[in-house]
Amino acid sequence: MTFAYNATYGIYSAYFGHLMISSRLIYSYNLIWLTFHGSHDFGYLIKIITRCPLPNRLEEFLWFVKVMFGDNVYDVKHMMSFxxxxxxxxxxxxxxxxxxxxxxxxxxxxxxxxxxxxxxxxxxx
Incomplete structure (x- = not known):
């Protein structure tokens, strides 16, 4: 796919999820993930990677975040609360x-x- 094609038609979320896995950006625990109010972003990534609905309970959601993205996940908006x-x-x-x-x-x-x-x-x- 080319950038022009993607600009016009987008990219299938399942294909993007496959690329995330094969790129080793997830399930690679030596990365640091920084966001600003990024829980929805992580939710979107989890949903397209697992191709399943998001969990209903916060504890389950946080388990997915930890398994997929590791322990080095920081949200500046959350840090600001301190x-x-x-x-x-x-x-x-x-x-x-x-x-x-x-x-x-x-x-x-x-x-x-x-x-x-x-x-x-x-x-x-």
Whole structure:
């Protein structure tokens, strides 16, 4: 498949799930996963990889996250709940912590880099 084809028609979720497994991005416990309010993202990935409905209980969902993504899963939005001065969205938190953004807001690469830099700043602080 080409990028032009994918831009027009998308990609089948089952095929994407297969690519995730074969790429060794999941079930590889030496990676660190950083998100900003990413529980829905993990839910989507779990659903397309298992090709089953998501579990109804939080404990079961967290078990899938641990098995598929390992112990190094960090959600900056959740971490903020332990930092009384931090609240709001990604850009607000960045301003509070004096972390500069590279690129445009709501672009995957820029948001990912900003999330990583905020995570590092919280760890240092």
């Amino acid at each position: 930092c009384p001065s931090l609240f709001g969205g990604l850009d607000r938190v960045a301003r509070t912590l004096n972390v500069d953004r590279e690129g445009k807001s709501h672009q995957a690469s820029s948001d990912s880099l900003l999330t990583s830099n905020i995570f590092q700043k919280i760890k240092e602080t």
